[in-house]
Amino acid sequence: MVDPVPGAAAPHHAPRTELVQLLTPEGDRVEHPDYSLQMGDDELRAVYRDLVLVRRWDVEATALQRQGELGIWASLLGQEAAQIGAGRAMAASDMAFPTYREHGVAWARGVDPLHVISLFRGVDNGGWDPVATGFNLYTVVIGAQTLHATGYAMGIQRDGAEQAVLAFLGDGATSQGEVNEAMIWAASFSAPVVFFCQNNQYAISVPLERQSRVPLYQRAAGFGFPGVRVDGNDVLAVLAVTRQALQAAREGQGPTFIEAFTYRMGAHTTSDDPTRYRLASELEEWKLRDPIARLKAHLSRSSIADAAFFESVEAEADELAARIRSGTLDMPDPAPTEMFDHVYAEQTPQLAQQRADFVAYQESFEGGEH
């Protein structure tokens, strides 16, 4: 390093002890004094299935992008447990406010993968119904959704409803002014919102040390609500911690900040080159904490699942990948007039005129004059 930034300190390293864990990287079930989880075997197998299927979806989407079928893809590789754990912790009537990477949460909320794919293919800006799914549209502008989530939670509060909101954000997003405003609002109004931060260690190329000098979960204390750091590669711990935070929110106890400590195994998006800013050794280290291998080890060791089960999940993943591929290739382009049709709830005369001119202009080509 030439000439360090004035005042920059060495990167901090997160102490492991503060990490909530219910399943060790080796796949052993452990207990935690504050968080317990009772799960039946069926439920455990279902969670495993989710993890495998969203990973396969992600791998297929990355391949489709490489083949020119998607403009871009934001991979969730490595973050499956954080997302499935969080998504599964939600009640049907809760509402999620995602960023652009929460494909696993989308899956858990029952959003069709092709609706997410259509956004990255450039067909629309999100094809799913946020109201029906309880999964809001993706938000690309960093942090903006945390305020929407908080306002939505304030609405819940006014309605006296037993619901909660789960707002997703990244480690980089915590630097945005709007995210800080969201946390101030949430605290001041005791809004039933849980901030779920996936600390995947990087904001594109910028490491966490450039965003925060303290572990992220400790920030919550400054806003006046609890912060907890959970092993983001431990789906059981994420489930337990998020469930508890959402329940507290529903019961009127206000917000919680959850830092899911994890790692983005792939590139930021398919247009990024992570070899420019991180070491292969780091990747190798995180591979040992793979969220899927960990649960698989637990399931087989405790005889909750056998080879036949794992094979059936693989077969299902193959089918899903095939469906995603053919669905993408068959996806029709939108009608060009679409861009005029939803700008306003009540169309303006000016835009209606532009639309008509546009149609006439398009039709002039069919005459073959140009």
Added chain:
Amino acid sequence: MSETLTIGKALNLGLRKAMEDDAKVVLMGEDIGKLGGVFRITDGLQKDFGEARVVDTPLAEAGILGTAVGLAMRGYRPVCEIQFDGFVFPAYNQIVTQVAKIHARSRGRLAMPIVIRIPFGGGIGAVEHHSESPEAYFAHTAGLKVVAVSNPVDAYWGIQQAIAHPDPIVFLEPKRRYWEKAEVDVEATPDPLFASRVVRGGDDVTVLAYGPMVKTALQAAAAAAEEGRSVEVVDLRTVSPLDLAPVHESVRRTGRCVVVHEAPVTLGLGAEIAARVTEACFHSLEAPVLRVGGYDTPYPPSKLEEDYLPDLDRVLDAVDRAMEF
């Protein structure tokens, strides 16, 4: 000494030169260090100038511009990179209420030599917020200057001139043209920064463009020539201040004027230019000044961007309409 450079590389070399020439120049932005920026415009600069002069910032645009104000007050020349056009808005408050006004508010005692580099415009198949043309918001704000380059020569010189300039400049880079090449004479005497330039001579219609649309306008002029029509193309180069004297001269000769930009037509730069050209050239005009731009819709999903963006056909269509009057 001439080199063949892309716009991206020309900007990189221009930034390097500006940093060598003035130790007070500081680059700030998200991912501009090791990564060299998402478009690699700052590639290699942190390695050579260090982390204090090429600063990877936290992910906070208001922070980037707000701290730039303070640094400028201390005599630094911050060059802020906004990653994509649609992400300038968290910084909009700082730019419009502070950066733009401090010189006037301090009655000239405080200068704000800040450059805000923004890769702008569409055509790269991106998702939403990555393809916008926000120039009118800035041009509407007194105290800011707005420049939009269209080619490697202007990129190389323009970035250096903008950095050396005492006022805040929003420096718009045509992202879809980053990879276009041209010869750059790095020893030439550059054109002044705030000057438009006729880039193709013609007699029938004057077409004005800036940034990414200059190439489109030139393609349209070439196509029009095949049909025996002579189109003059002016690269505005500067959006605020506007340099319309050469435009007036051109329009007095051709009698017809078409303004092209990617931004939505309503209240865009074209509206301002049409009004000014009409005032100055009323008696020479054979046709109303026509505008070609984006529709008054949000920038659409990428499968529709070819329908949204002005292309050569839409420029030719406007040229035809101007000729029909």
